[in-house]
Amino acid sequence: MLKISNLSKQYDDTVALEDVSFEVSNDEFVILLGPSGAGKSTLLRCLNGLTTPTSGKIAIDGKTLHDSRADVGMVFQQHNLVEDMSAFKNALTGALHDTPFVQSLLGWYGEESKAAALEALQTVGLLEESHQSIQSMSGGQQQRVGIARALVQEPSVMLADEPVASLDPGSAEEVMDCLRRASREWNTPVIASLHQINIAQAFGDRFIGLREGRVVFDGGPSELTTAVLDDLYQGVTTVTGAPSTTPSESDRPVTELKT
């Protein structure tokens, strides 16, 4: 269980987060929603230790998060994978924290780490492509290898900042499905920020709406109504609906945000 208590972050005159509190259970996939500048990235940065909160606490199973760097698995928008290495070897680098330095330089990983890498590639649906090089994979597949690498790290919490921002709708849905499976099959809380509301609605277990640094909504898919979204994105028109399942439909824009 991840517990965020009274988290605040101030940058000079800007209050980026104000008194944010919520809990996430281990098999939950939570999506952060909110307009630009609402504080989503700041919250994720506080969770992954890149930003120090002004006040508040973050704990996992009662222990302060960030006791170890391996506590947090991060899925990056730009993958950060080694292009000329296979999907398997990239996933394996998630086990670096568990591998003595010299052994990792020589590429010697334990059998347990190798099994974890294969299991993670299975979770993201890329077991058969495990020996394919990253550079020969699509953007969506690369993002899924990034998720597998984060899983091999066996993190206490997995975070993803705009994980599907640069993907076509079909690939975006596959990546979101992998994140949801990661939380369920690896019993890890997953928190992602997203601008595509219809994709969020189709895959999230729960949604936390931020506006001006405060939590203004916390609920499940059935509670995330048009009225809630209108209130959350004040002054911004949103187009919602289930994501497409056919290739032709999937070409349409998934979310339209008009300021």
Ligand SMILES: Nc1ncnc2c1ncn2[C@@H]1O[C@H](COP(=O)(O)OP(=O)(O)OP(=O)(O)O)[C@@H](O)[C@H]1O
């Ligand atoms: N390093 C920083 N220095 C000063 N102000 C910052 C810094 N990082 C974020 N902010 C401010 O904090 C507020 C929250 O920003 P944040 O990036 O967390 O919002 P966001 O919801 O992630 O927005 P977006 O959806 O556009 O990424 C904004 O007003 C932003 O200008």
